[in-house]
Amino acid sequence: MSEDNSTSFINLGDLSKPANTLIEKVSSAVGGLFAPWQIKRVAKAKAEAYLIDEKNQIEISDLHRRAMHRFVEEEAKRQQNMEEITKKSLAYLNEDSKPDQMEDDWITNFFDKSRIISDDDMQKLWSQVLAGEANSPGSFSKRTVNLLSDLDKKDAELFQTLCRFVWNFGDNQPLVPFVYDMSEEIYNKHGIDFESLTHLDSLGLISFHGLAGFLLNGLPKNLTAKYYDQKLSLILPKESENEIGIGSVILSQTGKELAKIALTVPVDDFFDSVRVKWIEFLPNQKA
Known part of the structure; x- marks a missing residue:
């Protein structure tokens, strides 16, 4: 040389x-x-x-x-x-x-x-x-x-898979991976289950509580949730300070930073799956 x-x-x-x-x-x-x-x-x-x-x-x-x-x-x-x-x-x-x-x-x-x-x-x-x-x-x-x-390569790939389930509530709200019921097929067929979520928790990328779940609070009456390029307008019960359940997983600070650069593709039918749940749980929500 x-x-x-x-x-x-x-x-x-x-x-x-x-x-x-x-x-x-x-x-x-x-x-x-x-x-x-x-x-x-x-x-x-x-x-x-x-x-x-x-x-x-x-x-x-x-x-x-x-x-x-x-x-x-x-x-x-x-x-x-x-x-x-x-x-x-x-x-x-x-x-x-x-x-x-x-x-x-x-x-x-x-x-x-x-x-x-x-x-x-x-x-x-x-x-x-x-x-x-x-x-x-x-x-x-x-x-x-x-x-x-x-992180080894498998860890990174597993985290990117979880990011395929992330929703965005706007600049002032965190990115949220919706995992309502980890036993559902839509999660399991992509490798998201109790074992994998526990592993990501141990790595410091997420916090996982299989029973209690997490809430997103301080929300206005009208809220737009986005899953990739699909948008869903939510109507919450109160004029302000609303809260909604967001499932059993939240991203850690490190997870939030890495989720912003995750190059992923949406999961088929996941948008409709979450929409149906919100219609069920929110009294003012329309189909």
């Missing part, structure tokens, strides 16, 4: 201003992200520091050589992962994103956790978090990044 520091796997001149700004911001925070030549230089310097004590020269054994080779290979792989995640994130940037306002400490922590991620699907998830933070700095906490680093 050439050590020409103009070498890069991406042409910055072909990118939008937000993409350029994100790359520059990330490179500044973690050090020459898009200069593949640098990893060789840094790895070589660290390896030499490891192998040679200026005050006490030692004979380099086969063990030392293997250690040096392993170090270089591991760092090169991590560099590749960091570059792939950043490259994938560019597709999710908004035109009005603000990568220049991202905190350096957040970026450093993000890549410290994500640099070992090599699976393509998981890299896409991490890239969405990076782009989401660039689009709106402060959207993803360090706690969320740290929790994400503990």
